[in-house]
Structures are given as C-alpha cells and as structure tokens.
Amino acid sequence: MNLLNNTHILKRIAILISLIIVSLILWNTYIFFQQFKTEQRIKMEILGIAQKELANADLNADITLQDKIITTNKNIPLILVNTDGNIESFQNLDADKSQDPLYIQRQLEKMKSENRPIEISYKGTNKQFIYYRNSDLLNRLTYYPIALILILFLFLSVIYLFYSSNKASETNKLWTGMAKETAHQIGTPLSSLLGWIAILKMEKVNDSYVSEIEKDVARLNTIANRFSKIGSKPELKEENIVRVTKLAFDYLASRSSKQIRFSFGASKEQIPVLLNTELFGWVIENLIKNAIDAMQREGLLTVQVENTAKKVKITVSDTGKGMPKKLFKQIFNPGFTTKK
Structure with missing residues (x-):
C-alpha cells in the first residue's frame, strides 16, 4: 500500500514539475516577444529621427548616417503619411501589389490597428507619421506561443492517458487477483464434493440423483476454471x-x-x-x-x-x-x- 501511495505521489510531482517547466517556457516566450516588439518600435523611432534630420539637414551637412538608417530597414513594412492623411511614401511592401492603391490603403489600416504611429515634427508646423507593421519574423513568433500551448495540451493528454491506463491496469490486476483467489476457494470444497460423490456411488444411492450431482459439480469445476483463466492468455x-x-x-x-x-x-x-x-x-x-x-x-x-x-x-x-x-x-x- 505504501508503494502504491508513493507511486501516486511521484506521479503528481512529475505532473507538477512538467506544468512548471512548460509554464516557464510560455512565460519566457511572452517576455521575449514583448522585448522584440519594443526593440522594433525603438528601431522605428530611430528611423523617424533619421527621417526628420534628413529633411531638416543643410545642403552641406553629412547625411550618411541618416541615409544608412533609412535604407537598412529591409524587413519592417512602413508607410509615411502627412498631416492630411495622404500617403507620401512606403517601404517593404509587396512590389507587385503596391501598384494597387487599395492594397496600400488596406495595409495602412492594418498598421494603424497594430501599432501607434511614430510622429515626426519638422521645422514649422509640418508633421509626418510613420505607420508600421510587425515584421514577418515577429508575426511568425506570435504563433509560437499557440504552438507551445497545443504542445502543452498534447503533453497533458499523454500524461492523463498514461495515468488513466496505469490506474485501469491496477484495477484489472486487482480483479484478476480476486478472480483467481475465488477459483482457488471454489476448488477446495469441490475436491470434497467429488469424494462425497464417490461415497454415494458406493452406498448405491439412486443413479439419477448422483448423475445430477455430478453434472452440477462438473459445472462448478468449469466455473472455477473460468475464473482461474481471467487475466491469463x-x-x-x-x-x-x-x-x-x-x-x-x-x-x-x-x-x-x-x-x-x-x-x-x-x-x-x-x-x-x-x-x-x-x-x-x-x-x-x-x-x-x-x-x-x-x-x-x-x-x-x-x-x-x-x-x-x-x-x-x-x-x-x-x-x-x-x-x-x-x-x-x-x-x-x-x-x-x-x-x-
């Protein structure tokens, strides 16, 4: 009994540890996702500053750094919009689909729903807004926690099935043991009954009575054999x-x-x-x-x-x-x- 209780305790500890490990993985993934998203926004803010300095720069100013910041953005789709809401330029959108103004407008609406715009203030009252969308890499990362959750559910399902099958196996072993013990207990009086039948025959008791008793004893012997075979091949x-x-x-x-x-x-x-x-x-x-x-x-x-x-x-x-x-x-x- 102590061994059985210890086994159950170990199973529960194993399940608890597994849940903690998977939860930590999910939590770390969420933190990583948020950090990656924050870094992406910082990158857009730097790009906005570079755009502003490029627009306000004197003719003789060195704009190499600003130009490099703008041109090295190869993976974050963005759209530059003026204060009137008109699209002035865009970057990293599908080259073929970009020929369609409706496609660009749909992308702009999507960007508005995903992230707050980066505001660029120029000399005077002119302003521009950089709307951007999450990069393809970040979008793929959004599915990563979902995949992990599915793996978690699959993992828990396997553990549950394993635990249930073990419990069912223990129950089956118990019933098998009881059946075999029942067969053993039936077998003991059966031996005595066979002896009494032999005595009845010697005493010349009515053959029809003895025959019926023999049939019932044979029946009991069959039942005992059936119980003894439970759980065996x-x-x-x-x-x-x-x-x-x-x-x-x-x-x-x-x-x-x-x-x-x-x-x-x-x-x-x-x-x-x-x-x-x-x-x-x-x-x-x-x-x-x-x-x-x-x-x-x-x-x-x-x-x-x-x-x-x-x-x-x-x-x-x-x-x-x-x-x-x-x-x-x-x-x-x-x-x-x-x-x-």
Missing part, C-alpha cells in the same frame, strides 16, 4: 465449435422455464476452429441467459451456427422485447446492462 485448441456451443445450449435449456421453446441448428455437424472451450462456453451461456431474461421466461429462443468461407457466425435470437437501437454498440462493453 487463453490457451487455444482445435475444437468442434458446434459441439461446444450445443453443450452450453443444452445445459441452459434443461434448467430453464418449460414455457420457453429452444431451437438449435448448424450448417454442419463438424466445424473445427481454434478456441478455449471454457471461455467460449461462458460467452454463449451469457448470451443465452440474456435472451431468456429478455423473454421474461416465455417465448422462442434460437441458436444457429453457420460456417462461411472465413468465419463462423453464431446467432442467438429470441422473441423478447429487445432494446433501443442506440444501445446496440454498447451491449458488449464490460459491465453494461439494461437490467434495473
């Missing part, structure tokens, strides 16, 4: 599936209400297949029991075994009330029942 042998199906059918038919009519049919007397007789018989018995319950102890129950080219089809049909069509896909799920 089934051992398959070549058996006549018609005979095995008929045995399960006859056993329940002889112990059911006389108001139920039973009918068994097979396309062949011998259909050899690889199966585990005890587990297969268990399945057939459950199907027949469900059919009997559905008919409320009165009606017709039919079992038909058909051999096709590659498969054997076994049909268990009854004249019961049936079930809603929406439940058809659930009827073979473990634990599913319509009984109340």
Whole structure:
C-alpha cells in the first residue's frame, strides 16, 4: 500500500514539475516577444529621427548616417503619411501589389490597428507619421506561443492517458487477483464434493440423483476454471465449435422455464476452429441467459451456427422485447446492462 501511495505521489510531482517547466517556457516566450516588439518600435523611432534630420539637414551637412538608417530597414513594412492623411511614401511592401492603391490603403489600416504611429515634427508646423507593421519574423513568433500551448495540451493528454491506463491496469490486476483467489476457494470444497460423490456411488444411492450431482459439480469445476483463466492468455485448441456451443445450449435449456421453446441448428455437424472451450462456453451461456431474461421466461429462443468461407457466425435470437437501437454498440462493453 505504501508503494502504491508513493507511486501516486511521484506521479503528481512529475505532473507538477512538467506544468512548471512548460509554464516557464510560455512565460519566457511572452517576455521575449514583448522585448522584440519594443526593440522594433525603438528601431522605428530611430528611423523617424533619421527621417526628420534628413529633411531638416543643410545642403552641406553629412547625411550618411541618416541615409544608412533609412535604407537598412529591409524587413519592417512602413508607410509615411502627412498631416492630411495622404500617403507620401512606403517601404517593404509587396512590389507587385503596391501598384494597387487599395492594397496600400488596406495595409495602412492594418498598421494603424497594430501599432501607434511614430510622429515626426519638422521645422514649422509640418508633421509626418510613420505607420508600421510587425515584421514577418515577429508575426511568425506570435504563433509560437499557440504552438507551445497545443504542445502543452498534447503533453497533458499523454500524461492523463498514461495515468488513466496505469490506474485501469491496477484495477484489472486487482480483479484478476480476486478472480483467481475465488477459483482457488471454489476448488477446495469441490475436491470434497467429488469424494462425497464417490461415497454415494458406493452406498448405491439412486443413479439419477448422483448423475445430477455430478453434472452440477462438473459445472462448478468449469466455473472455477473460468475464473482461474481471467487475466491469463487463453490457451487455444482445435475444437468442434458446434459441439461446444450445443453443450452450453443444452445445459441452459434443461434448467430453464418449460414455457420457453429452444431451437438449435448448424450448417454442419463438424466445424473445427481454434478456441478455449471454457471461455467460449461462458460467452454463449451469457448470451443465452440474456435472451431468456429478455423473454421474461416465455417465448422462442434460437441458436444457429453457420460456417462461411472465413468465419463462423453464431446467432442467438429470441422473441423478447429487445432494446433501443442506440444501445446496440454498447451491449458488449464490460459491465453494461439494461437490467434495473
């Protein structure tokens, strides 16, 4: 129990550490994005200052630095607008699409929505505004946190599935252990019952009584074997599936209400297949029991075994009330029942 508790604690610690690591990655990415965006704005402000100094420079002034600042901008799209809102120039827009004034206008509106403009004041009252858009690199970076979040969700989903499967595995192991222990407990009195049957035969007790007791003891032995095989790999042998199906059918038919009519049919007397007789018989018995319950102890129950080219089809049909069509896909799920 302590080992199980420690395992659960370690799992929770691992999940917590993973969440912290991924959260730190997301936070650092956000900080990096904001810093990159700030640096881009500073670059635009420097470009605006260079534009202003270039416009206000004397004819003999050295404008090499200002010109270099303006011309080295190769990745940030920008549009220069005057105080009247008219576009005076633009830079780093698509060369072909820039021939269309509507395209430039749409780009301007997009720039207005993304960033505050850089104001350039010249001598006198003249002003210009630099509108700019995030660079392609920055735009690509905006998708990076989204990708990380998706990775986070995927990561958490994998952890959840792993944790759930482990828990289901532990539950299955528990049920398997209980089933095997039940089989062991049943086996102990069975040995005694077999001894008592031998004594009854020696005492010349009515053979019909002893025969019925033997059948029930054999039945208990079959049930014990079924429980002992839960969780183990089934051992398959070549058996006549018609005979095995008929045995399960006859056993329940002889112990059911006389108001139920039973009918068994097979396309062949011998259909050899690889199966585990005890587990297969268990399945057939459950199907027949469900059919009997559905008919409320009165009606017709039919079992038909058909051999096709590659498969054997076994049909268990009854004249019961049936079930809603929406439940058809659930009827073979473990634990599913319509009984109340």
